[in-house]
Amino acid sequence: MIANDARIRVDSEFAALRTVVVSRCEFRAPDSPAILGHQMPVEPEAVRVLEGTWGREFGAVFPERQRLWEDERDNLAEVLTRYGVRVLRPRLFTAAEKAAAGPHGYANFFVRDPWFTIGEHVIEGSLQFPHRRLEVLTSRSLLLDQVMPAPARYVSIPIPEVSGDGAAGPGPFLEGGDVLVLGKDLFVGESGMATDRTGTEWLAKYLRADGYTVTPVPLKSHVLHLDCAIGLVREGLMIVCPDRLPDGVPETLRDWERIDVSEEEAAAMATNGLPIDAETYITDPQFERVGHQLQARGITVEYVDFSVSRMFGGAFRCSTQPLGRFD
Template identity: 55%
Template sequence: MDEVYVESEFAPLRTVVLARSEVSIPSSAVSSDGLRFLPPEARDSISAGGDMRDFAPERQARWEKEREAFRAVLERYGARVLRPRPLTPAEKAADGDGYANFFVRDPFFTVGDQVVEGSMRLLHRRREVLPLREVMRDHVYPADCAYVAVPVPEVAAPGDPTLGPGPFLEGGDVLVLGRKVFVGVSGLASNALGVRWLAKFLAPHGYTVETVRLHERVLHLDCALGLVREGLLVACEEALPDGVPDALAGWERITVDLDRASSLAVNGLPLGPDAYVTDPEFSFLGREIEKHGVHVEYVDFSVTRSLGGSFRCSTQPLLRTY
């Protein structure tokens, strides 16, 4: 039987879901304030709208090669890698708001033995969980774990830039540290109602949930704060208006500025407490991490990063335990 349990952000990675490379971002989303977290060059790269496979096939091929290179690293470190299925033509055409199957971190997340389908804020991402349902059927249903979903978000009034009251709760905002869970809120993804729902759901299981306010240019908490191993973190302090959470105040920290955080410098992935993956673009960060006895693996993720996510965004663990 499959085992499902996520102990922390840096417990050894044993089973992980790795994202596909499918996206069609509608022109309305590209021009909206909802993508303000993307650097200008990234917004320019997707300004054509439509499926990248159609308007930029060479870039699509590079994107897929990045994910395969990352998969090779994950498997070399002993992780069992699962993949969502591709989107069906019917799913792609379902509502005309674009579609996404590209950052598996957000549509669901795992806290201990609780698997939670999230509630996505951006319209073109709201069906992103559907290609994951086979993973749930084959690996979550048989496991000794819970499986729930955040309530469906309310319908927003026409022209409402907030996209309504939600609740919104996305996995990129959720960091796990034992029985402590941190959830980021920037106004771009998870919101207060989503955090309130999660706190209510997890409380009977012995978890506490803490809201972490984020800079308005930061999409998710994992773009501002990363837990590398016990006692060591990477943070963009400019992106944390209230500072690093008190529970982490005594940890050693490696800091990056807001521009580098916007380019996904913080969004590396611990493979365990002794190994970490980042992009060669952030070798300065890798060198600092290695000073703390953590080996760093490098994978070029430039196309992936241009779409607003990196290594943590591209994965969602089902099993992280010692």
């Protein structure tokens, strides 16, 4: 018998959060920009960090920021625990895994992307950036412990092909930051930087028999993931950056109430908050304007400073991965 709070199932972005994995804080940049695997991020602070850490661990270059970064994730875990959420953490990389990463470097900092949960399906994805290709390994033992005893299915998308020039190479690519869950409706972002059409089609094929509909959502080319453009807060309410959606909001969501944010706010991760449930939302004090609009709609807002995490181009959704989210 599996305890109710340990059931593996995610029904939506805002169903009650029961079990969640909160990220670690490990990053070593590639040896040089030539092997990053993709274009540089557009966030100015992220560019400055990369320029100071080529071939080196972030914590060795910026020890005080490393400490603050770890505190941010611990503070988030404390807030979630206070609301009764069961919090799990990935392990750290082993010395052998760091060595295997070689000149590409490694990252263990945004657990949203290397795997994700849809309904009772836990899916290991496939990441474009070479320095993130091993990131799923730090969650593997956790997934084996939590998912294998459960009725949930556990699969992995085929690994991408190998490129000889240091670029990302052909896909398929499928990253959790691009996948938004709304019951049987799934929205999958495509910008060229992360999930590609082959990855979207694989997901649609895999889940079709279970009645899921997958809608591709085009993103502007500088936007890494869909959750950097849209955040579903509760049924009928979303935070959105229209400037990042060249084809507009997906048709299924066009009747929803919107809290619009600017390109500058979205680049700072204004859409990347985390609903604990449909009445409670976590965001950064940087986005107090958004928080006030949520509070005016009856939502309790918890503020957690996430300035270091946001510097890497992600925030609360990027830093968490639900295993249980259901009412």
